[in-house]
Structure formats: structure tokens, C-alpha cells
Amino acid sequence: MRARRDLSKLAEQQFDVAIVGGGMIGTGVARDAAMRGLKTVLFEKEDFCYGTSGRSSRMIHGGLRYLVNYDLGLVREGLREREILLRLAPHLVHPLKFLIPVYGERILHRLKLKIGMILYDLLSYDKSLPSHKYLDKGKVLEAEPALAENGLQGAYVYYDSQIALTERLCMENVISATRHGAVLLNHAKVVRLLKENNVVSGVQAEDVLTGEHAEFRSKLVVNVGGPWLDKVVRDVRQERQPLARTTKGIHLVTPKVTTDAVALFASDGRAYFVMPWIGFTLVGTTDTDYEEDMDAVRAEVDDVEYLRTEVKNAFPRTSWNRIFYAMAGVRSLLRVEGVKESSVTRRHVIYDHETKEGLRGLVSVIGGKLTAYRGIAEDIVDVASRKLGRKISCTTAVVKLPGADPTELERAKANRDSISKEHGITVEVLENLVALYGSRYKEVLEYVKSNASLRERICETNSDIMAEVVHAVEKESALTLSDFMLRRSLIGLRLCEGLDCSQKVAEKMAEIFGWSSQEVESQIKAYKDEIAKRHTYEKEIAKRSTK
Numbered sequence: 149m150r151a152r153r154d155l156s157k158l159a160e161q162q163f164d165v166a167i168v169g170g171g172m173i174g175t176g177v178a179r180d181a182a183m184r185g186l187k188t189v190l191f192e193k194e195d196f197c198y199g200t201s202g203r204s205s206r207m208i209h210g211g212l213r214y215l216v217n218y219d220l221g222l223v224r225e226g227l228r229e230r231e232i233l234l235r236l237a238p239h240l241v242h243p244l245k246f247l248i249p250v251y252g253e254r255i256l257h258r259l260k261l262k263i264g265m266i267l268y269d270l271l272s273y274d275k276s277l278p279s280h281k282y283l284d285k286g287k288v289l290e291a292e293p294a295l296a297e298n299g300l301q302g303a304y305v306y307y308d309s310q311i312a313l314t315e316r317l318c319m320e321n322v323i324s325a326t327r328h329g330a331v332l333l334n335h336a337k338v339v340r341l342l343k344e345n346n347v348v349s350g351v352q353a354e355d356v357l358t359g360e361h362a363e364f365r366s367k368l369v370v371n372v373g374g375p376w377l378d379k380v381v382r383d384v385r386q387e388r389q390p391l392a393r394t395t396k397g398i399h400l401v402t403p404k405v406t407t408d409a410v411a412l413f414a415s416d417g418r419a420y421f422v423m424p425w426i427g428f429t430l431v432g433t434t435d436t437d438y439e440e441d442m443d444a445v446r447a448e449v450d451d452v453e454y455l456r457t458e459v460k461n462a463f464p465r466t467s468w469n470r471i472f473y474a475m476a477g478v479r480s481l482l483r484v485e486g487v488k489e490s491s492v493t494r495r496h497v498i499y500d501h502e503t504k505e506g507l508r509g510l511v512s513v514i515g516g517k518l519t520a521y522r523g524i525a526e527d528i529v530d531v532a533s534r535k536l537g538r539k540i541s542c543t544t545a546v547v548k549l550p551g552a553d554p555t556e557l558e559r560a561k562a563n564r565d566s567i568s569k570e571h572g573i574t575v576e577v578l579e580n581l582v583a584l585y586g587s588r589y590k591e592v593l594e595y596v597k598s599n600a601s602l603r604e605r606i607c608e609t610n611s612d613i614m615a616e617v618v619h620a621v622e623k624e625s626a627l628t629l630s631d632f633m634l635r636r637s638l639i640g641l642r643l644c645e646g647l648d649c650s651q652k653v654a655e656k657m658a659e660i661f662g663w664s665s666q667e668v669e670s671q672i673k674a675y676k677d678e679i680a681k682r683h684t685y686e687k688e689i690a691k692r693s694t695k
């Protein structure tokens with residue numbers, strides 16, 4: 149049976165940096181800090197990538213729409229990071245082709261689009277992706293026959309990138325940080341910041357699974373709690389004004405409608421997207437102020453209907469009646485008031501509580517995009533290093549992530565038949581392993597080598613195998629059934645949402661952790677409850693349609 153972790157023992161060490169939040173930015177900070185030799189600990193109250201990072205549109209992009217606000221610096225930052233991520237994690241970050249259909253809009257609008265396209269190309273002068281081009285109406289309908297024909301003039305084509313499996317990118321940062329000596333704890337909630345005489349000297353953390361508490365001392369606390377960030381620092385700040393403006397965004401997951409991504413303008417002028425995603429179409433997003441419980445955020449029926457009305461106009465021959473599920477997340481943006489939600493800048497700010505409020509030992513990160521997570525982490529660790537009197541340069545832009553070993557990735561591609569045969573698995577299973585774990589697919593296959601029964605598929609519909617469950621527990625800190633289903637294997641994102649195999653996976657995890665049958669039941673219930681959050685709007689929609 150796997151030994152329980154001992155928080156109190158871990159807390160005996162003195163840390164340089166304690167990070168609150170294990171989203172994309174937090175795990176990026178942990179990787180960078182550890183690579184620069186800082187003694188680092190990270191706390192995540194749920195699981196890595198549980199928060200906003202796992203509920204985004206999953207685009208790695210400059211953000212064409214930010215050009216409208218003349219936010220050239222933000223666009224350039226995104227385009228630079230896009231290129232870096234294509235190199236650092238080629239197994240996870242893939243180019244994505246976008247179409248922007250042009251309808252009989254006013255000449256000024258078309259001119260703006262043309263200028264936007266040219267600027268986007270200029271700002272991505274160092275790109276490896278193709279530049280924009282224009283397609284006439286016939287070519288557009290050939291490419292995307294479901295688009296509305298009426299008034300269609302043509303479309304611009306441009307390229308950005310997609311991180312379809314953000315959860316896996318987060319995990320790669322966790323693994324890299326751990327390899328460099330950091331301690332990263334999921335299901336460990338920071339319940340209090342330790343403060344003495346206006347100095348924050350660490351955190352009190354709770355192991356959410358056991359109830360154990362421990363105090364961790366650290367020279368600096370970095371608050372990357374995403375939309376929870378104000379809650380994290382509430383008790384230590386004198387200032388009552390929140391730091392972030394929080395807005396909700398939802399996505400619909402539907403049957404596949406388009407081949408490429410399509411950028412569209414809603415009837416209220418907002419930009420939204422229809423994108424291919426793991427065999428589905430992803431439609432999103434919305435942008436509405438949200439100040440309620442961040443853990444309770446859901447797609448409401450009005451959010452769903454807003455998007456559905458818009459896509460019905462854009463693709464009138466598609467029924468859009470079938471929605472598999474809807475995901476909701478909350479952005480934490482700079483607190484800019486008096487403007488529409490979508491007009492608030494997506495730039496990040498490192499808020500040094502010492503210079504702003506005289507509170508030493510604490511920095512918070514407000515705003516920032518998933519795309520820029522690595523660069524944001526670099527900025528934070530630069531600040532941390534300065535404060536701690538260390539001068540080690542950042543290398544995260546050049547050192548590839550753990551699953552990105554080019555030789556192994558090439559080997560897996562070139563020898564897929566022989567590797568599959570050697571391990572008694574199908575090519576499809578191997579390809580799924582490479583898609584999820586990159587060059588680390590070999591680690592999973594090591595389990596198959598030592599125990600042939602682990603090559604068994606978890607279910608008939610997905611390509612995942614039982615070895616992944618053991619690997620997730622032993623190598624990727626999966627502690628609950630939901631961790632494995634939603635953020636290691638991603639079975640829970642697929643059409644079946646993992647409902648048929650949850651018992652089988654829970655029983656395998658029970659063997660490793662020594663769970664009782666009662667615990668197995670409660671793991672399954674917790675998982676099903678998490679899945680149910682994506683469906684809460686359905687009853688209301690059914691009610692409305694029978695009225």
C-alpha cells in the first residue's frame with residue numbers, strides 16, 4: 149500500500165518560495181524557481197489545473213482581438229510565447245488554422261480586419277507558422293460548408309496554436325519542477341498566510357484529504373490563486389479594495405461542425421470562436437462579471453442560449469440541439485471598472501505587496517493569459533530572485549518540457565508498429581500514449597513490461613490502458629479518481645465522460661491506496677458530482693422548451 153504523505157515532515161524545511169495555486173501560472177513559477185535553484189514549495193487546494201487553466205478556450209495565441217484596443221505589447225508577448233511553446237512542447241501545442249469569414253460588412257470593418265491581419269503578421273515576424281491569406285467565397289464554403297452563405301464575401305485565413313490538453317502541459321511543469329527539487333502538493337489548501345509585524349513568513353496548509361495541518365516557512369509567498377487570489381490574501385491586507393476583476397466564461401462542447409477554427413463576431417460585436425477540440429467542436433466564450441463562489445461556477449442557461457443563438461446564425465444548417473456538456477471558468481483580470489468585461493486588458497501585473505502596501509514577503513499575480521504563463525513565471529521569478537539576492541538567469545524558454553525529447557518522439561513515430569508489437573498493444577493505444585505523455589510514453593510502457601495485465605484497455609471506447617492508472621499515481625501525483633479521469637488521462641473529457649469505467653479505475657486505485665469499498669464509492673460519487681456540474685443547465689433548458 150502506498151504510504152501517505154507527511155505534511156509536517158515536509159514543513160521542517162525552510163523554503164525560499166511558497167507558491168499558492170497550482171494552475172498553469174503557478175506550476176510555471178514552480179518550474180522556473182526550481183530551475184534557478186530556489187527552494188520551492190507549491191500548494192494546490194484541489195488538483196493541478198483544476199481552476200481556470202482547465203476551463204479556457206485552450207488557444208495559444210497573440211489574441212487578434214486585442215489589436216482593437218491597440219494592446220500591441222500584449223499581442224507581441226502572446227506571439228513570442230506561442231513560438232516558444234511550439235518548441236518546448238511540440239507534442240502538446242499544435243498549430244491551429246483559423247478562418248475569419250467576411251460578410252457584406254461595412255468597408256471600414258473590412259479595412260480594419262485587413263489591417264489587423266497585416267499587423268498580426270508583422271508582430272509575429274519570428275514565427276514558424278504561415279502568414280495570413282484571403283480566400284474567396286467559393287473556397288471558404290469548400291473548406292467550411294456549414295457556414296452561413298448569405299452575404300458571405302470570403303474569409304481571411306491565419307494561424308495560431310492550440311493546447312488541446314492543457315491539463316497535460318500543467319503536469320509537465322509539475323514533473324519538471326519536481327525533477328529540479330521542488331515540492332508540489334495537490335489537495336493541499338493554504339488556509340492562512342503566516343504574518344508577523346507586516347511580514348509574511350510562510351503559509352499554514354491543510355492536507356484536504358487527511359485534515360492534517362502544517363506551517364511552512366518561506367522567505368517569499370507568491371500568490372497565483374487565479375480568481376481566488378483576493379481570498380488568499382484577504383486576511384493579511386489592510387486595504388479592502390479587491391485586486392482583481394473576475395469574469396465568467398463558458399464553452400459548449402458539441403458534435404464536430406468545422407474542420408478548422410472559425411473566429412466570428414456575435415451580434416453584440418464580441419469576438420467568439422468555434423474550434424475543433426479532441427474530436428468535438430468547442431464553442432466559446434462568454435464574458436460576464438462574476439463575484440460569487442469561484443468553486444461553484446457553472447454554465448447557466450442564459451450563457452448557453454447566448455452562444456447557441458450566435459452559432460445558429462453563423463451555421464444555420466446545423467441544428468446545435470446536441471450539447472454534450474458545458475464548461476465554465478473565471479478569469480482574474482486587472483481591476484478596471486467602468487468598462488465592458490471584454491474591454492478589460494488581459495495583461496498581467498505583478499503586485500508587490502511590499503511596495504504597494506508595506507507588507508513584506510508577498511507578491512500576487514493579477515491577470516495574465518494561459519499563453520503567456522511561461523513569460524509571466526519568468527517575470528515573477530525575476531522579482532523573487534531580486535528580493536532574495538540571487539542572480540541566476542531563466543532558462544525555461546530553451547529547456548524543453550519532460551515529454552518533449554525529440555529523439556524519443558521521432559522514434560515513436562518512425563517505429564510505431566514495432567513498438568506496439570513489442571508491448572502487445574495496438575498502434576492506436578501507442579498513439580494515445582504519445583499524445584498524452586509525449587516521449588514519456590516509455591514510462592507507462594515500463595509498467596506493461598513488468599506486468600502484462602496492465603496493457604488491458606480501461607474501456608472499449610477509449611484507447612487508455614490500465615498502466616496509466618498506476619503511472620498516474622506513482623509518477624504524476626494522482627490522489628483521487630477525479631485527478632486521474634479529468635487531469636491525467638482525460639477520459640472524463642471524452643464523449644462517455646468516463647462514467648462507464650469509473651468503477652474499474654477506482655478499484656485499481658483502491659489496490660494502490662488501500663481504499664475501503666466505502667472509499668471507492670465516495671470517490672465515484674465525488675467524480676460524478678464533478679461531471680454533473682457540466683450539466684446543470686440541462687434541466688432548465690428542458691423546462692423552457694416544454695413551456
Ligand SMILES: Cc1cc2nc3c(=O)[nH]c(=O)nc-3n(C[C@H](O)[C@H](O)[C@H](O)COP(=O)(O)OP(=O)(O)OC[C@H]3O[C@@H](n4cnc5c(N)ncnc54)[C@H](O)[C@@H]3O)c2cc1C
Pocket residue numbers: 168169170171172173174191192193194195196197198199200201202203204205206207208209336337338339372373374375376377380395396397398399432433434477478479515516517518519520
Ligand atoms: C473562458 C475562458 C477562456 C480562456 N481562454 C484562453 C485562451 O484561449 N488562451 C489563453 O491564453 N488564456 C485564456 N484564458 C485565460 C487563462 O485561462 C487564464 O489566464 C489562466 O488559466 C490563469 O492561470 P492561473 O494559474 O493564474 O489560474 P488558475 O488556473 O485558476 O489556477 C489557480 C489555482 O489556485 C488554486 N488555489 C486557489 N486558492 C488556493 C488556496 N487557498 N490554496 C491552494 N490553492 C489555491 C485553485 O484551486 C486553482 O487551481 C481563458 C479564461 C477563461 C475563463
